[in-house]
Amino acid sequence: MLTIRNLKKKYINSKRYSINDLTLELKEGEIFGFLGQNGAGKSTTIKCITGIHPYDSGEIIVCGYDMKKDPINAKKNIGYVPDNHSVYEKLTGREYVNYIADLYDVPLEAREERLNKYLKMFKISFAIDRQIKGYSHGMKQKICIIAALIHDPKLWVLDEPMVGLDPQSMFDIIDEMKAHTAEGNTVFFSSHNIDLVSKLCDRVAIIHDGELCAVIDLHEEGNRESLESVFRSYTMAENQA
Amino acid sequence: MKEYKTLFKLELKARFGTRGVSKPVATAFKILLFTALALLVYALYIFGVNQLVLMFDMYEMSKEFLVLFIALSMLILVVFGISSVIKNLFRSGDNELLMRFPVSAGAVFASKIAVLVMMQVIFTVVVELPVFIIYGIVTKQNWSYYALLPVVMVFISALPLAVSNLLAIPVMQISSRTKNMFTLSLLVSVIMVAAGFAIYMHIIQGVVDYMKEEAMSFFSKETMVIVSQAAKYIYPANFFAYMLIGEWRLGSSLISVAIVLIFAGGAVLLNKKHYLNTILRDIEGGGATFTKVTKNQVRKPTLSVFRREFLEIFRSSNYSFQYLCMAVAAPVMVFYCNRLAASMGERSIGAAIVPALALMVMLTFCTIILSFAASSVSREGDNFYLTKIVPVAYRTQVLIKLALYMAVSTASILVTAILIWATGQVSAKFAFGAFGIAFTVSVAVTCFAVRLDTARPQFAVGGDGELSVGNISTFVTLFVGFAISILYGLFGMVGIFLWGEVTTFLVLAGVSLLLAVGAALWLMIGLDARYERIAQR
Numbered sequence: 001m002l003t004i005r006n007l008k009k010k011y012i013n014s015k016r017y018s019i020n021d022l023t024l025e026l027k028e029g030e031i032f033g034f035l036g037q038n039g040a041g042k043s044t045t046i047k048c049i050t051g052i053h054p055y056d057s058g059e060i061i062v063c064g065y066d067m068k069k070d071p072i073n074a075k076k077n078i079g080y081v082p083d084n085h086s087v088y089e090k091l092t093g094r095e096y097v098n099y100i101a102d103l104y105d106v107p108l109e110a111r112e113e114r115l116n117k118y119l120k121m122f123k124i125s126f127a128i129d130r131q132i133k134g135y136s137h138g139m140k141q142k143i144c145i146i147a148a149l150i151h152d153p154k155l156w157v158l159d160e161p162m163v164g165l166d167p168q169s170m171f172d173i174i175d176e177m178k179a180h181t182a183e184g185n186t187v188f189f190s191s192h193n194i195d196l197v198s199k200l201c202d203r204v205a206i207i208h209d210g211e212l213c214a215v216i217d218l219h220e221e222g223n224r225e226s227l228e229s230v231f232r233s234y235t236m237a238e239n240q241a
Numbered sequence: 242m243k244e245y246k247t248l249f250k251l252e253l254k255a256r257f258g259t260r261g262v263s264k265p266v267a268t269a270f271k272i273l274l275f276t277a278l279a280l281l282v283y284a285l286y287i288f289g290v291n292q293l294v295l296m297f298d299m300y301e302m303s304k305e306f307l308v309l310f311i312a313l314s315m316l317i318l319v320v321f322g323i324s325s326v327i328k329n330l331f332r333s334g335d336n337e338l339l340m341r342f343p344v345s346a347g348a349v350f351a352s353k354i355a356v357l358v359m360m361q362v363i364f365t366v367v368v369e370l371p372v373f374i375i376y377g378i379v380t381k382q383n384w385s386y387y388a389l390l391p392v393v394m395v396f397i398s399a400l401p402l403a404v405s406n407l408l409a410i411p412v413m414q415i416s417s418r419t420k421n422m423f424t425l426s427l428l429v430s431v432i433m434v435a436a437g438f439a440i441y442m443h444i445i446q447g448v449v450d451y452m453k454e455e456a457m458s459f460f461s462k463e464t465m466v467i468v469s470q471a472a473k474y475i476y477p478a479n480f481f482a483y484m485l486i487g488e489w490r491l492g493s494s495l496i497s498v499a500i501v502l503i504f505a506g507g508a509v510l511l512n513k514k515h516y517l518n519t520i521l522r523d524i525e526g527g528g529a530t531f532t533k534v535t536k537n538q539v540r541k542p543t544l545s546v547f548r549r550e551f552l553e554i555f556r557s558s559n560y561s562f563q564y565l566c567m568a569v570a571a572p573v574m575v576f577y578c579n580r581l582a583a584s585m586g587e588r589s590i591g592a593a594i595v596p597a598l599a600l601m602v603m604l605t606f607c608t609i610i611l612s613f614a615a616s617s618v619s620r621e622g623d624n625f626y627l628t629k630i631v632p633v634a635y636r637t638q639v640l641i642k643l644a645l646y647m648a649v650s651t652a653s654i655l656v657t658a659i660l661i662w663a664t665g666q667v668s669a670k671f672a673f674g675a676f677g678i679a680f681t682v683s684v685a686v687t688c689f690a691v692r693l694d695t696a697r698p699q700f701a702v703g704g705d706g707e708l709s710v711g712n713i714s715t716f717v718t719l720f721v722g723f724a725i726s727i728l729y730g731l732f733g734m735v736g737i738f739l740w741g742e743v744t745t746f747l748v749l750a751g752v753s754l755l756l757a758v759g760a761a762l763w764l765m766i767g768l769d770a771r772y773e774r775i776a777q778r
């Protein structure tokens with residue numbers, strides 16, 4: 001579903017690599033968590049995967065399409081929810097979702113069916129024809145999620161999706177993540193919340209200072225319980241140094 | 242007092258910044274250039290004012306001039322004052338932040354109003370003082386005029402600020418009720434800009450006629466009677482003027498003081514009572530938006546991007562004014578400018594230069610409209626990431642934006658060409674030729690503007706998601722566009738004189754085509770790589 005090989009990324013004016021030789025393989029039907037401290041390289045990795053940031057070397061293959069060689073087809077298979085919930089706020093919710101659906105060539109019937117499903121799920125039917133500018137933080141997050149799912153992407157990428165959401169909305173997103181992967185799709189999300197990641201994910205990667213420290217299969221016995229201590233072992237080493 | 246001082250300093254820093262000088266030579270050059278330009282504009286202003294005062298004096302209407310000038314400057318101060326008061330006092334971005342700190346609403350108000358007073362004083366000294374001095378010299382006023390001048394200047398600064406404060410709250414209420422009536426807002430803006438420009442050009446035309454013919458061409462006898470009668474009833478500007486020139490001095494002075502005190506007192510009382518509540522209500526209702534029930538609809542990706550780009554502009558009063566309003570009002574502005582330029586040039590050089598002047602004016606306004614394209618990427622602001630993640634090629638997205646800018650500017654140029662032909666300013670042959678050249682140049686300017694912004698976008702957006710600082714690419718585009726307009730105008734004048742209209746226009750059309758092709762190539766070559774790099778900044 002997603003293959004990252006030897007990914008290297010250095011920002012202009014930066015002396016060090018923000019991502020250094022990262023290699024990951026995400027399978028179909030799994031929820032994959034991406035853990036790391038602030039500035040570890042989680043968002044940068046996600047921005048490379050989604051095509052926002054160019055990268056210096058390495059490969060990113062989405063559903064068989066190379067992000068550098070065939071970005072259009074690679075992007076067609078991704079649905080992305082950013083951490084800042086930025087959307088075109090002068091549009092109404094429906095205009096925005098339809099705009100995104102147009103860009104992904106979603107047929108009318110499919111977009112109506114999906115939109116109605118998610119409006120019901122996230123309980124924002126009442127606001128869909130209102131200008132987004134007046135939405136609350138959580139509502140903006142929900143419209144971002146709906147727009148990201150409107151083309152039923154094979155790979156759903158979320159950057160810190162739970163920040164600022166009420167508990168019910170968090171449960172709704174978790175349910176949708178599970179439902180999405182149950183259909184053979186993949187979810188890749190970054191988080192600071194170890195507890196959430198340990199309960200929800202099939203596998204998790206820990207990134208520290210731009211380098212991949214570990215990929216942990218949470219179905220293996222004892223891994224869920226020890227995730228916090230494993231995470232701390234990688235981050236503590238740096239802090240003590 | 243201490244909290245007031247801190248807030249005042251904060252306000253000054255927020256407005257004028259505290260950035261250091263990173264490139265001293267470049268900064269010194271910029272300062273030098275800016276100072277030279279400012280001095281030139283100021284010299285032209287002083288010259289214009291002097292001519293205006295002389296003209297009114299010649300018609301024995303100097304008293305009326307003073308009343309009209311005071312009234313006009315106070316009106317300008319009130320109009321801009323309302324906007325400044327709303328922007329800086331009631332809808333300032335830091336209001337919400339300041340409300341969280343242990344500072345009184347009074348101190349916040351005082352620190353913000355102090356900056357407005359400062360700006361008002363600068364305007365009064367720079368713009369009004371020279372007029373009063375020129376007036377005093379031309380009309381040979383005695384010492385009492387100059388002695389009372391500072392007092393009157395304080396009055397005509399304080400009164401508009403007080404009135405602006407009183408009007409700001411109702412204006413805010415009206416604006417929040419009409420802020421989502423986009424077509425109405427655009428229509429009102431177009432009418433105001435076009436009408437304001439027409440009046441302005443009419444006055445300039447009058448001054449030019451006076452300077453050229455030195456005859457009684459500006460005021461007919463009927464106009465003089467109307468102006469004289471009207472000046473008597475323009476309150477309170479007439480009292481301030483009478484106070485200065487010594488007509489019914491005691492009475493007008495007392496009335497002037499009373500008026501200023503009443504309005505200033507009213508403003509203080511009103512703000513004391515309502516300032517805090519108003520900003521809290523505004524913070525609370527800041528997200529008030531419109532509802533538009535639509536059906537889900539499938540559009541082609543290209544059409545969808547085009548529509549979204551248009552809606553983003555149309556639904557922003559700021560962008561709509563900068564771009565759509567200017568594009569719609571441009572034909573009227575070109576018409577008046579052309580008329581004035583032609584009347585000036587025709588008399589001093591000859592009728593042959595009229596087509597070249599008309600082309601220059603058309604290109605100048607075309608540049609103003611198209612300079613908006615220089616923020617095509619920057620305006621995406623925080624949403625720029627969306628242009629990177631969607632499965633639509635960067636090249637396609639840029640070309641769609643280009644198509645929108647071209648569609649609007651082409652419509653504007655076409656209407657302009659038809660207008661100046663229909664009103665008999667130019668021949669049909671010229672109108673057609675000018676349209677062709679202006680269209681080709683606008684392709685060049687648009688490509689140039691977009692190219693600049695793709696190379697160096699500035700995503701400095703405010704809380705409303707709109708650009709909050711001037712974009713350097715816009716200034717460069719304006720500069721280059723104006724340079725092209727002037728060069729075309731000069732070449733046209735000389736060319737028409739030497740080789741005739743057709744040959745000159747053919748040469749200009751050829752040059753325009755080269756410029757358009759060159760700019761298009763400059764934009765398109767390496768576009769994807771340039772766009773790809775943007776996120777790294």
